[in-house]
Amino acid sequence: MTIELDPMFTTDVAPDLSGFCRERLSPLTRSDQRRWGEVYIRGLITVPGRKSIRRISDYVVGWRADQCLQQFVNQSTWQWEPVRRNLAEYVTGLVVPKAWVVSEAVFPKNGASSVGVAKQYAPSAGRILNCQLGLTVQLAGDSASCPVNWRLLLPRCWDTDEPRRERAHVPTAQRHRPYWSYLLDAVDEMTVGWDLAPAPVLVDASDQGDVELLLRGLEDRGLRYLVQVAPHLPARPARPRAPGGRVPSVGELALLAVRPAASTLNWQTRTEARAATTRFVASPVPGEVETPRLVGTAVHRHRHRPPRHLLVQWTVGRSRPRATWLTNLNVARLPQLIDLVKLSARAGDHLGRMHDDVGLRHFEGRSFRGWHHHVTMSSIAYAYRLGQELHDRPDELLLRPYA
Structure with a gap:
C-alpha cells in the first residue's frame, strides 16, 4: 500500500x-x-x-x-531488539556516552487491562499508583541523553492471572523478577548482544532491598558503577563466621566519612536567595571480603576487582547526608565522579521531557509487544529531536567518557 x-x-x-x-x-x-x-x-x-x-x-x-x-x-510481530541496537549505534555517534543511566519510567493507567498494570509503589513518584513500571537504559553525555533499551517490570500478580496474560499476549518466559535482574539482563544485551563499549552504570537503588546482588552482578561483569543506596543498607556483605563483627550501615559510615583516608571536595551553589556549600566525601568501604567469581563451570577469585568506596553528599550545616552512593570508580578523580552524579539528574530531566514531547505516556494499547514497540518508536523520535538540537552544538562530540 x-x-x-x-x-x-x-x-x-x-x-x-x-x-x-x-x-x-x-x-x-x-x-x-x-x-x-x-x-x-x-x-x-x-x-x-x-x-x-x-x-x-x-x-x-x-x-x-x-x-x-x-x-x-x-x-505486528516485528522484533524491537535489532531496531534498538541500530538506535544505540546512532546515539553513540551523536553523543559520546559518559554513562549508562538506568531509570524508572512510570506510565499511569486507568483500569487493569494494560499489560503489567497494577496498583504498585513507584519509587520515582514516591507513592502508590495504578500504573505500568518500565526500566530504561539511557546513553548519557554532558549535553544530552537518550533511552536505547527498555524492560517492562511485570508485577507478581501477573504471573498467575492467565486470562490477562493471554489477552495482553505476554510471552510465557516473561515473569515477575527483582529489579536487579531486569537491569542486568538489559546491560547484558547491550554489552554482549549489541557489542557496545560499556560506560559506568548509574542507577538509583535507594528504594531497593537487594542491592548487594546488583553490585555483585555488575562486578562479575567487570562493569564500573555508581549506585545510590539507602542509608540503612549494610555497607558490605556479612563476613561468614566473623568474630562478633557487626556490619556497619552506609549511614553509619557516612557519619564517619571525614577522616584522613577520605577525599573531600566543597563547592558553592548560588541562588537568588542564598548561597549553600555542598560537600562530597569519598571514603573506602572497610572490611570488604574477596568472594569467588563464577566463570563458566569453574570458580575463580576475581583478584583485580576494584575496591568499593562510599560517596557521600552533604549540605554543610546539616547533621545528616543528603545522598549516599556505593561505587567502584576511581575516587581520586572526585570532580569527574561528581559530574556523573549531576549527569544522572540531567538524564532524568530528558526522560521527563519524553513523556509529552514524543508521547511516551500517550500509548493506549494493551499488549506486551505493543508496549515495547511504542517505547522503541518514542526513543527513536526523541533521538531525532536530540539530533536537531545538537546540530549547532558540535562540541558535544568532543567529550570523552569517564575512565
Whole structure:
C-alpha cells in the first residue's frame, strides 16, 4: 500500500525525517513496516498535544488509517531488539556516552487491562499508583541523553492471572523478577548482544532491598558503577563466621566519612536567595571480603576487582547526608565522579521531557509487544529531536567518557 502523507508534515516541520527513519528502521525486513514506522515516528514528533493513534492518523496521513497503525504498533510481530541496537549505534555517534543511566519510567493507567498494570509503589513518584513500571537504559553525555533499551517490570500478580496474560499476549518466559535482574539482563544485551563499549552504570537503588546482588552482578561483569543506596543498607556483605563483627550501615559510615583516608571536595551553589556549600566525601568501604567469581563451570577469585568506596553528599550545616552512593570508580578523580552524579539528574530531566514531547505516556494499547514497540518508536523520535538540537552544538562530540 502506498501511503500519501499530508504535505504539511513532510516538509516544513521535519524536512530530513524520512531519511532518518529509513536508517533507523532499516532492521525491519518489510517495506510496509518501515513505512508505517515512519508515519508513527513522524506523528510522535509533529502532532501537538496527545499523540494517540487516531490523532497521528488524522494529522500525518490525512485519512483514517487507525487500523493500519494499530496493526503496526500492537499486532505486528516485528522484533524491537535489532531496531534498538541500530538506535544505540546512532546515539553513540551523536553523543559520546559518559554513562549508562538506568531509570524508572512510570506510565499511569486507568483500569487493569494494560499489560503489567497494577496498583504498585513507584519509587520515582514516591507513592502508590495504578500504573505500568518500565526500566530504561539511557546513553548519557554532558549535553544530552537518550533511552536505547527498555524492560517492562511485570508485577507478581501477573504471573498467575492467565486470562490477562493471554489477552495482553505476554510471552510465557516473561515473569515477575527483582529489579536487579531486569537491569542486568538489559546491560547484558547491550554489552554482549549489541557489542557496545560499556560506560559506568548509574542507577538509583535507594528504594531497593537487594542491592548487594546488583553490585555483585555488575562486578562479575567487570562493569564500573555508581549506585545510590539507602542509608540503612549494610555497607558490605556479612563476613561468614566473623568474630562478633557487626556490619556497619552506609549511614553509619557516612557519619564517619571525614577522616584522613577520605577525599573531600566543597563547592558553592548560588541562588537568588542564598548561597549553600555542598560537600562530597569519598571514603573506602572497610572490611570488604574477596568472594569467588563464577566463570563458566569453574570458580575463580576475581583478584583485580576494584575496591568499593562510599560517596557521600552533604549540605554543610546539616547533621545528616543528603545522598549516599556505593561505587567502584576511581575516587581520586572526585570532580569527574561528581559530574556523573549531576549527569544522572540531567538524564532524568530528558526522560521527563519524553513523556509529552514524543508521547511516551500517550500509548493506549494493551499488549506486551505493543508496549515495547511504542517505547522503541518514542526513543527513536526523541533521538531525532536530540539530533536537531545538537546540530549547532558540535562540541558535544568532543567529550570523552569517564575512565
